[in-house]
Amino acid sequence: MSSTDLLDKAYEPxxxxxxxxxxxxxxGLFAATEKSEQKGYSIVIPPPNVTGVLHMGHALNNTxxxxxxxxxxxxxxxxxxxxxTDHAGIATQNVVEKKLASEGNDRHQLGREKFIETVWKWxxxxxxxxxxxxxxxxxxxxxNRERFTMDEGLSRAVRKVFVQLYNEGLxxxxxxxxxxxxxxxxxxxxxxxxxxxIDGNLYHIRYPFADGSGEIIVxxxxxxxxxxDTAVAINPDDERYSNIGATEVILPLMNKKIPIIxxxxxxxxxxxxGLKVTPAHDPNDFEIGTRHNLPAVxxxxxxxxxxxxxxxxxxxxRFECREIVVDKLRKxxxxxxxxxxxxxxxxCYRCKTIIxxxxxxxxxxxxxxxxxKAMDAVRNNETKIIPETWNKTYFEWMNNIRDWCISxxxxxxxxxxxxxxxxxxxxxxxTNTPETCPDCGGKNxxxxxxxxxxxxxxxxxxxxxxxxxDETPLLKTFYPTSVLITGFDILFFWVARMMMMGIHFMxxxxxxxxxxxxxxxxxxxxxxxxxxxxxxxxxxxxEEYGTDAFRFTLAAFAAQGRDIKMSEKRVEGYRHFxxxxxxxxxFALMHIPNSNFEFQVSSFKPLSLPDRWILSRLGKAxxxxxxxxxxxxxxxxxxxxxxxxxxxxxxxxxxxIKPVLYGxxxxxxxxxxxxxxxxxxxxxxxxxxxxxxxxxxxIWHKLPGTEGSVMKAVFPxxxxxxxDVAYNAEAESEMELVIGIITGIRxxxxxxxxxxxxxxxxxxxxxxxKIRETIQQHQDIITHLxxxxxxxxxxxxxxxxxxxxxxxxxxxxxxxxxGIIDFAKETERLxxxxxxxxxxxxxxSKKLSNEDFLAKAPESVVEKVREKHETLAEKRQKLQLxxxxxxxxxx
RNA sequence: GGGCGGGUAGCUCAGUUGGGAGAGCACCGGCCUUACAAGCCGGGGGUCACAGGUUCAAGCCCUGUUCCGCCUACCA
Numbered sequence: 001m002s003s004t005d006l007l008d009k010a011y012e013p014x015x016x017x018x019x020x021x022x023x024x025x026x027x028g029l030f031a032a033t034e035k036s037e038q039k040g041y042s043i044v045i046p047p048p049n050v051t052g053v054l055h056m057g058h059a060l061n062n063t064x065x066x067x068x069x070x071x072x073x074x075x076x077x078x079x080x081x082x083x084x085t086d087h088a089g090i091a092t093q094n095v096v097e098k099k100l101a102s103e104g105n106d107r108h109q110l111g112r113e114k115f116i117e118t119v120w121k122w123x124x125x126x127x128x129x130x131x132x133x134x135x136x137x138x139x140x141x142x143x144n145r146e147r148f149t150m151d152e153g154l155s156r157a158v159r160k161v162f163v164q165l166y167n168e169g170l171x172x173x174x175x176x177x178x179x180x181x182x183x184x185x186x187x188x189x190x191x192x193x194x195x196x197x198i199d200g201n202l203y204h205i206r207y208p209f210a211d212g213s214g215e216i217i218v219x220x221x222x223x224x225x226x227x228x229d230t231a232v233a234i235n236p237d238d239e240r241y242s243n244i245g246a247t248e249v250i251l252p253l254m255n256k257k258i259p260i261i262x263x264x265x266x267x268x269x270x271x272x273x274g275l276k277v278t279p280a281h282d283p284n285d286f287e288i289g290t291r292h293n294l295p296a297v298x299x300x301x302x303x304x305x306x307x308x309x310x311x312x313x314x315x316x317x318r319f320e321c322r323e324i325v326v327d328k329l330r331k332x333x334x335x336x337x338x339x340x341x342x343x344x345x346x347x348c349y350r351c352k353t354i355i356x357x358x359x360x361x362x363x364x365x366x367x368x369x370x371x372x373k374a375m376d377a378v379r380n381n382e383t384k385i386i387p388e389t390w391n392k393t394y395f396e397w398m399n400n401i402r403d404w405c406i407s408x409x410x411x412x413x414x415x416x417x418x419x420x421x422x423x424x425x426x427x428x429x430x431t432n433t434p435e436t437c438p439d440c441g442g443k444n445x446x447x448x449x450x451x452x453x454x455x456x457x458x459x460x461x462x463x464x465x466x467x468x469x470d471e472t473p474l475l476k477t478f479y480p481t482s483v484l485i486t487g488f489d490i491l492f493f494w495v496a497r498m499m500m501m502g503i504h505f506m507x508x509x510x511x512x513x514x515x516x517x518x519x520x521x522x523x524x525x526x527x528x529x530x531x532x533x534x535x536x537x538x539x540x541x542x543e544e545y546g547t548d549a550f551r552f553t554l555a556a557f558a559a560q561g562r563d564i565k566m567s568e569k570r571v572e573g574y575r576h577f578x579x580x581x582x583x584x585x586x587f588a589l590m591h592i593p594n595s596n597f598e599f600q601v602s603s604f605k606p607l608s609l610p611d612r613w614i615l616s617r618l619g620k621a622x623x624x625x626x627x628x629x630x631x632x633x634x635x636x637x638x639x640x641x642x643x644x645x646x647x648x649x650x651x652x653x654x655x656x657i658k659p660v661l662y663g664x665x666x667x668x669x670x671x672x673x674x675x676x677x678x679x680x681x682x683x684x685x686x687x688x689x690x691x692x693x694x695x696x697x698x699i700w701h702k703l704p705g706t707e708g709s710v711m712k713a714v715f716p717x718x719x720x721x722x723x724d725v726a727y728n729a730e731a732e733s734e735m736e737l738v739i740g741i742i743t744g745i746r747x748x749x750x751x752x753x754x755x756x757x758x759x760x761x762x763x764x765x766x767x768x769x770k771i772r773e774t775i776q777q778h779q780d781i782i783t784h785l786x787x788x789x790x791x792x793x794x795x796x797x798x799x800x801x802x803x804x805x806x807x808x809x810x811x812x813x814x815x816x817x818x819g820i821i822d823f824a825k826e827t828e829r830l831x832x833x834x835x836x837x838x839x840x841x842x843x844x845s846k847k848l849s850n851e852d853f854l855a856k857a858p859e860s861v862v863e864k865v866r867e868k869h870e871t872l873a874e875k876r877q878k879l880q881l882x883x884x885x886x887x888x889x890x891x
Numbered sequence: 892g893g894g895c896g897g898g899u900a901g902c903u904c905a906g907u908u909g910g911g912a913g914a915g916c917a918c919c920g921g922c923c924u925u926a927c928a929a930g931c932c933g934g935g936g937g938u939c940a941c942a943g944g945u946u947c948a949a950g951c952c953c954u955g956u957u958c959c960g961c962c963u964a965c966c967a
Binding site: 007009010011195202218219220221222265266267269270271274275276277282283284285286287343344357389390392393396397400488489491519527556557559561562563565567569570572573575576577578579580582583584585586587588589590635636639642643650651654655662743746747748749750751753754755756757787840843844847850851852853854855856857858860861862864865868 | 948960
């Protein structure tokens with residue numbers, strides 16, 4: 001590509017993105033090396049649901065991962081970003097069932113085997129959607145290694161884990177109260193229940209004593225469960241009931257005698273202090289029932305309809321039954337009253353159906369022993385959670401962890417590797433399908449029909465994806481992973497469980513760092529949801545503004561510990577930034593020769609002030625970007641590079657070197673500056689690449705003197721010629737002086753409304769010889785950037801009359817403009833400036849006259865304030881002088 | 892009920908051992924200056940939620956109040 005081929009005037013992302021993504025994949029630039037001398041760096045992707053489509057959360061999550069992976073590659077690491085999806089048991093089954101229903105079919109008609117076949121077919125056809133969307137985002141995953149939680153390898157890991165935990169006594173099976181979703185027809189883990197406050201009623205029901213000596217009133221929010229009551233409980237300390245003789249009540253509607261029991265659990269201050277006990281339909285009642293050996297009567301079936309045990313109510317829907325029960329109680333005069341009552345009701349996290357606590361035989365993981373070590377790892381800093389504030393949440397949950405119900409009554413998932421011998425009822429748990437019963441030799445072995453919770457398999461993700469249970473080179477190179485990037489919403493679901501499983505099975509933590517990022521909300525801070533209609537589709541944003549602008553927006557707003565409020569307007573702003581870079585490159589390419597070009601900056605010395613300055617600033621920007629990416633401060637990293645590119649490189653450097661590039665200063669100077677320009681652009685592209693991979697790659701290929709992909713570039717601070725961009729104190733302070741003078745002149749121009757096209761004559765006075773020399777030396781830059789017709793520097797002496805003035809540190813600027821300046825305006829401007837300075841000056845004086853401050857503040861602070869006071873006083877004095885002068889002339 | 896986070900410019904937010912209140916957008920004024928009007932130059936704007944306290948010094952540390960958001964939980 002020759003430099004005479006100008007870039008288009010505006011950056012058009014669409015074609016560029018497609019082209020380079022294909023190129024990267026084709027060149028194998030995303031591939032990790034199994035064995036390498038390089039430092040290993042690995043991230044496993046939080047596997048999106050195979051049913052999923054890319055939303056803002058995914059976009060943020062994966063953009064951050066991609067930034068880190070691309071950055072680490074530039075730093076020379078051997079990077080593995082492991083991609084994949086999870087099988088999302090309930091969600092996927094729901095989707096496929098819906099599809100079947102639309103075809104007038106259902107899974108029971110198909111049968112289990114056929115149904116699972118259908119799901120696989122669906123997965124093949126539609127399951128890759130989100131992977132394609134991740135590619136649009138620029139995700140540099142090692143796609144050849146893509147995994148799926150239902151893959152053969154991962155399934156093997158699941159079986160092995162299940163069997164081992166069972167043998168260790170950490171998995172057990174039993175009848176317990178679990179959360180039951182009638183719509184999904186399965187048990188759910190406690191975590192999968194979403195609590196929501198709803199306006200319900202508190203029903204007060206009279207339970208007559210069996211001996212006719214009176215009654216006790218109990219309160220309930222779910223009257224239909226009374227049909228399954230097996231006791232009424234009171235607190236043993238409750239004086240209201242200390243004198244009752246009755247030991248039993250008659251359960252209304254059922255006409256059944258049930259005992260009155262005493263249990264400390266009962267809260268005396270709630271209602272009447274009488275509690276109905278339904279062990280089959282309430283977790284607390286279940287525990288009370290266990291303590292008192294009460295029978296558990298299941299009146300609500302797994303289908304949501306009342307069971308045989310519900311007597312005359314049999315077959316009614318649970319909510320319908322509630323109304324009828326209440327109605328009947330009222331008629332029989334057993335309903336004391338109904339009070340409105342707000343309470344929390346559990347809903348299924350997949351389908352929002354109201355959850356019923358239900359007695360059921362399920363499989364559980366005994367979590368406490370696993371949680372202990374998972375807590376230790378964080379306590380000992382083996383795994384660091386960032387930001388730290390999430391430690392508390394992590395410990396809070398781990399400390400109160402309860403056993404994890406892992407069986408699901410659905411078909412799509414890992415079928416539990418347990419068999420029951422029909423002959424002797426022995427339960428066999430094994431990785432391979434057993435042929436005969438080891439106890440009785442029976443051949444009729446029936447496999448457990450339940451499948452495992454999807455999170456059970458995702459808990460193994462960091463090592464199952466790398467080939468475990470085999471000892472693979474991949475595991476050796478990349479486990480433990482370097483960092484996990486995730487949203488806090490799955491801290492418990494996933495992160496905590498990976499910690500438990502990783503430590504238990506690998507004997508080592510699954511990740512060294514866990515970076516917890518925020519949620520993406522809409523521009524008003526509301527959670528995005530389909531029902532609210534405030535969802536912004538990342539893909540439409542990408543279509544409209546380009547991937548680079550979108551990614552940069554996400555990074556720029558990814559401040560630790562705060563949610564991101566996303567609006568398209570923000571993205572638009574960063575599209576301007578992409579375009580700015582594009583045009584800066586366009587400008588640079590107009591001046592960088594494309595042949596016989598020696599790119600070493602160091603061979604051209606001495607360099608001009610702008611050259612030395614921009615190299616110093618580039619070094620600073622490089623350092624800042626690295627520091628902030630190393631500590632997951634994505635917004636600060638993005639901010640630093642943005643500031644550098646726009647306000648230092650474009651606003652000052654490119655403007656300052658124009659005369660040189662136009663050849664006004666001779667070929668030698670031009671050659672030197674061109675090298676610096678090239679160098680800064682090259683390094684800038686590398687710095688920006690992790691954030692904006694596409695536009696940087698596009699420019700990289702247009703820039704002479706670069707080879708291959710920018711992905712293969714070396715991070716600026718790691719290059720052999722990194723010394724060129726070291727901090728240069730002299731250049732920075734000289735440039736500050738020059739910038740100060742220019743800004744002073746521009747300020748007058750702006751405030752006085754002097755036409756930009758009018759070239760001005762400017763005189764600068766300074767007492768400091770060094771300052772005078774520096775200014776003199778760089779007067780061409782000042783003349784150019786401030787648009788001057790003449791410029792001179794001298795010692796303080798005669799003040800030009802009729803001039804506007806500005807004060808910078810160490811120098812006074814005079815803009816003699818007889819006939820041009822407006823005296824009234826200049827007076828006003830100076831007065832305003834004096835006001836400002838006076839205010840600051842007063843603050844400093846106050847401090848300096850405070851003896852305590854002088855005595856107790858550190859010397860360096862006092863000195864700083866003294867200096868400040870001195871400069872301000874001087875500035876004020878000069879301003880005052882100028883004001884007096886103006887007023888004098890005005891007269 | 893328990894826990895966490897937040898209240899800083901009109902808006903969205905930075906502000907990391909306590910010592911100069913900042914950015915982006917929006918707004919106002921001036922510019923088509925041959926990279927970019929998706930741009931350039933200049934400018935205005937804040938009792939850092941409120942009340943106390945510690946300190947020479949508080950946006951930052953402590954206490955209390957208040958408002959908002961989230962997580963978590965078995966008061967029927």
